[in-house]
Amino acid sequence: MSTTADRARGPRADRDRQPKQDRSRATRQRLLEAAVACLAEHGWAGSTVAVVAERAGVSRGAAQHHFPTREDLFTAAVEYVAEERSSALRDLFPDGVRGDRRAVVTALVDLYTGPLFRAALQLWVAASNEEQLRGRVTELEARVGRETHRIAVDLLRADESRPGVRETVQGLLDMARGLGLANVLTDDTARRERVVAQWAALVEASLG
Amino acid sequence: MSTTADRARGPRADRDRQPKQDRSRATRQRLLEAAVACLAEHGWAGSTVAVVAERAGVSRGAAQHHFPTREDLFTAAVEYVAEERSSALRDLFPDGVRGDRRAVVTALVDLYTGPLFRAALQLWVAASNEEQLRGRVTELEARVGRETHRIAVDLLRADESRPGVRETVQGLLDMARGLGLANVLTDDTARRERVVAQWAALVEASLG
Numbered sequence: 001m002s003t004t005a006d007r008a009r010g011p012r013a014d015r016d017r018q019p020k021q022d023r024s025r026a027t028r029q030r031l032l033e034a035a036v037a038c039l040a041e042h043g044w045a046g047s048t049v050a051v052v053a054e055r056a057g058v059s060r061g062a063a064q065h066h067f068p069t070r071e072d073l074f075t076a077a078v079e080y081v082a083e084e085r086s087s088a089l090r091d092l093f094p095d096g097v098r099g100d101r102r103a104v105v106t107a108l109v110d111l112y113t114g115p116l117f118r119a120a121l122q123l124w125v126a127a128s129n130e131e132q133l134r135g136r137v138t139e140l141e142a143r144v145g146r147e148t149h150r151i152a153v154d155l156l157r158a159d160e161s162r163p164g165v166r167e168t169v170q171g172l173l174d175m176a177r178g179l180g181l182a183n184v185l186t187d188d189t190a191r192r193e194r195v196v197a198q199w200a201a202l203v204e205a206s207l208g
Numbered sequence: 209m210s211t212t213a214d215r216a217r218g219p220r221a222d223r224d225r226q227p228k229q230d231r232s233r234a235t236r237q238r239l240l241e242a243a244v245a246c247l248a249e250h251g252w253a254g255s256t257v258a259v260v261a262e263r264a265g266v267s268r269g270a271a272q273h274h275f276p277t278r279e280d281l282f283t284a285a286v287e288y289v290a291e292e293r294s295s296a297l298r299d300l301f302p303d304g305v306r307g308d309r310r311a312v313v314t315a316l317v318d319l320y321t322g323p324l325f326r327a328a329l330q331l332w333v334a335a336s337n338e339e340q341l342r343g344r345v346t347e348l349e350a351r352v353g354r355e356t357h358r359i360a361v362d363l364l365r366a367d368e369s370r371p372g373v374r375e376t377v378q379g380l381l382d383m384a385r386g387l388g389l390a391n392v393l394t395d396d397t398a399r400r401e402r403v404v405a406q407w408a409a410l411v412e413a414s415l416g
Contacts (some may be wrong), residue, residue, distance in 0.1 A: 174386035
């Protein structure tokens with residue numbers, strides 16, 4: 001799976017420096033992945049830069065070089081994993097829906113179950129109580145939300161120039177978020193599959 | 209608005225004891241309302257029995273008489289407010305939908321915005337990280353969820369014997385929960401109203 005860093009990297013103008021840059025990038029990535037896992041498992045209160053550095057097998061100094069503050073680390077982590085998920089989702093359906101909207105709806109809902117959603121939820125709730133997190137998390141959430149909406153419209157081949165279509169897709173993603181929340185305390189898989197089947201049919205009928 | 213305590217109280221067999229019982233009930237209610245407000249504003253970490261007692265103007269001893277542990281207080285609080293909301297919702301539509309499903313959908317979604325949802329969200333997220341809260345919150349959540357579903361089916365006059373109808377209503381409540389989450393960090397009212405209008409129409413078409 002290609003990362004944002006891969007895509008942004010230019011031609012290897014200076015091959016001598018590459019190994020060091022690679023190491024640094026690998027360290028950053030290990031920290032981001034450890035941060036999401038830590039946030040999902042222990043919540044905001046239990047997630048510090050030191051805990052994440054230890055989990056990632058990185059020195060505290062190196063962690064602080066990459067991410068000077070706890071807020072830097074955790075907002076970057078949720079954004080990084082959301083980007084990885086978005087590209088994975090696009091890769092799943094390289095040619096769009098091709099008549100199977102239900103598979104797309106299922107894959108969209110899958111974005112909201114699992115560790116990334118859990119981590120993001122911990123961050124949202126912490127941000128609702130902590131002023132210094134709030135602005136950054138709100139901005140991050142808006143960016144990730146816009147990108148998810150764009151992917152959903154593409155994959156569902158939804159024509160947003162038709163009245164109501166934009167809101168149909170938005171409501172579907174709101175439902176997916178609600179299903180994610182219902183899955184936080186218990187395994188809601190069986191119920192979720194039935195709801196997704198029915199709502200996929202409603203979306204199909206509405207999008208035509 | 210009648211409370212669960214009102215409904216459970218029998219005839220006044222012992223009038224002499226009533227004033228003391230009334231005072232005790234009023235104290236309990238003040239504590240529960242203060243607990244929800246505190247949880248919504250400060251989160252689980254900032255919500256202790258002492259903080260709630262002070263907010264309610266009740267002594268710590270009296271608070272601990274009613275609720276021996278923090279878990280007792282906060283699960284009782286979320287349940288109490290959820291019950292108050294449910295009866296308020298039923299009172300809003302004493303004769304059911306009468307052809308206006310959109311008003312019912314709007315009122316159902318309103319259950320998931322505001323302080324009760326914020327408080328419940330804080331409790332769910334705390335429960336996902338704290339083993340001693342988890343069982344109680346999971347049980348509470350299941351009970352409140354079943355009751356909300358029952359009310360939604362009644363008010364929408366949904367015929368659950370028809371295939372897909374149960375899942376349509378469940379998905380609608382999942383969407384409401386997702387809309388609630390989208391409203392935690394920012395005021396999402398304008399977008400939410402458009403989504404609700406569109407999905408009320410889709411649900412109307414689906415329920416027939």
